[in-house]
Amino acid sequence: MKVLLVSNLFPPEVLGGYELLAAEVATMLARQGHAVTVATTPLVNRVDTQVDPRLSIRRSLEFNANWLSPDPPSDAAEFRGGFLSMRNIAALRLLLEETEPDRVVLFNTDGLGTLGLIAFLHACGHRPVHYMADNVFRFLDSRQAAETFRSFARVFRLEPALKALSVLAMSRTVYDEAAHSLGTAPGTVAFVPGTVPDKLPPLVPRSDPEGTLRLVFSSRIAPHKGTLLMLDALRLLLDRGERGFTVDVFGNGGVPDLLQRAHAHGLGPHLRFAGGIGREAMIQRFADYDALLFPTWMREPFGLVAAEAAAQGCIPIVTAQTGVAEWLMTGDAIKIERSVEGLAGGIQRLLYLPPAEREAQRRRTSDAARRLFAADRWYPRIERAILDAASCSRAPSARDVEDAFFAMARIWRG
Numbered sequence: 001m002k003v004l005l006v007s008n009l010f011p012p013e014v015l016g017g018y019e020l021l022a023a024e025v026a027t028m029l030a031r032q033g034h035a036v037t038v039a040t041t042p043l044v045n046r047v048d049t050q051v052d053p054r055l056s057i058r059r060s061l062e063f064n065a066n067w068l069s070p071d072p073p074s075d076a077a078e079f080r081g082g083f084l085s086m087r088n089i090a091a092l093r094l095l096l097e098e099t100e101p102d103r104v105v106l107f108n109t110d111g112l113g114t115l116g117l118i119a120f121l122h123a124c125g126h127r128p129v130h131y132m133a134d135n136v137f138r139f140l141d142s143r144q145a146a147e148t149f150r151s152f153a154r155v156f157r158l159e160p161a162l163k164a165l166s167v168l169a170m171s172r173t174v175y176d177e178a179a180h181s182l183g184t185a186p187g188t189v190a191f192v193p194g195t196v197p198d199k200l201p202p203l204v205p206r207s208d209p210e211g212t213l214r215l216v217f218s219s220r221i222a223p224h225k226g227t228l229l230m231l232d233a234l235r236l237l238l239d240r241g242e243r244g245f246t247v248d249v250f251g252n253g254g255v256p257d258l259l260q261r262a263h264a265h266g267l268g269p270h271l272r273f274a275g276g277i278g279r280e281a282m283i284q285r286f287a288d289y290d291a292l293l294f295p296t297w298m299r300e301p302f303g304l305v306a307a308e309a310a311a312q313g314c315i316p317i318v319t320a321q322t323g324v325a326e327w328l329m330t331g332d333a334i335k336i337e338r339s340v341e342g343l344a345g346g347i348q349r350l351l352y353l354p355p356a357e358r359e360a361q362r363r364r365t366s367d368a369a370r371r372l373f374a375a376d377r378w379y380p381r382i383e384r385a386i387l388d389a390a391s392c393s394r395a396p397s398a399r400d401v402e403d404a405f406f407a408m409a410r411i412w413r414g
Contacts, residue, residue: 022131171326204287237347
């Protein structure tokens with residue numbers, strides 16, 4: 001099967017987990033013998049390094065970074081470009097004619113003109129797979145966008161294009177949010193979680209004669225990930241007389257602010273900034289800790305870090321409404337209300353567990369997560385879902401692609 005995968009960024013250029021997921025799926029498909037072409041944008045901050053020599057990476061798309069902001073651009077032309085980029089449709093047209101893919105898989109298309117890409121592919125005769133690891137339609141939640149969206153959807157017949165999508169969603173949370181933004185449930189949906197490596201070393205019991213609860217935070221250091229809430233919760237524990245815990249913080253972002261606030265909270269002996277390390281190294285380090293602090297925002301589409309930590313016996317203390325919390329059983333994680341009291345209470349639950357019971361909890365969490373999130377369990381299902389979606393689509397001809405392109409260009413310029 002010939003697959004065209006579309007992503008706004010692609011390693012080594014990454015902003016978060018969505019781009020890494022795109023690379024993992026592309027590599028998995030190539031490993032299974034499929035011909036994979038990746039359509040993405042030029043590198044800005046990185047030197048080009050090949051993710052996998054079997055992939056054909058074409059950096060011909062244009063990325064409008066202004067659409068990464070939670071608020072749509074105020075400039076009218078840039079705002080219009082969030083719906084449709086004729087430059088990207090032109091680049092996609094050339095790739096479709098050249099590679100003649102059997103299937104098109106959309107990953108993170110923020111800043112590429114998402115709705116225009118979907119409408120164009122449908123006009124060509126493709127029924128793309130949308131791998132939904134975040135809600136790329138959330139810009140439609142603004143009043144300005146909603147008014148433009150109604151006109152755009154009518155002119156470009158967007159509703160049948162959305163209904164024709166095959167969606168692989170990482171959680172009900174992200175799918176429902178996307179449906180709310182669009183005002184309709186997009187396509188047919190199957191749910192697929194994030195995955196963890198198959199070959200993890202056996203879990204080794206932690207030995208701490210003092211019984212200190214070792215906690216870790218590993219994410220972007222930013223308010224929406226819960227860093228400020230975490231500091232307040234730790235201060236609350238100290239005010240309650242709790243001293244038997246330490247927290248190591250890994251990550252990048254607002255480090256100076258974090259350290260200043262930690263000092264002001266009097267957390268010196270209990271909190272240590274440990275720097276930023278790569279994903280593989282962090283997965284190994286999780287085995288050194290009892291629990292992960294992950295009081296992230298409620299709209300977290302998944303939260304792969306919680307699955308990775310759980311697989312290493314590091315019990316997630318996680319916001320209950322997140323995507324990953326949908327997959328973890330209550331006994332395998334501590335699901336909390338996203339509040340200072342909620343996080344402090346989750347930590348205290350583990351503080352009051354005798355060391356032997358805490359170790360048994362770590363073992364249960366690891367066993368469950370390794371079964372549930374194992375890559376070798378989900379990769380065949382992902383491949384099968386893409387193949388099955390392809391069987392519903394006819395192969396568009398070069399004339400189909402050309403006709404669709406010129407039709408959209410006439411409408412957009414008119």
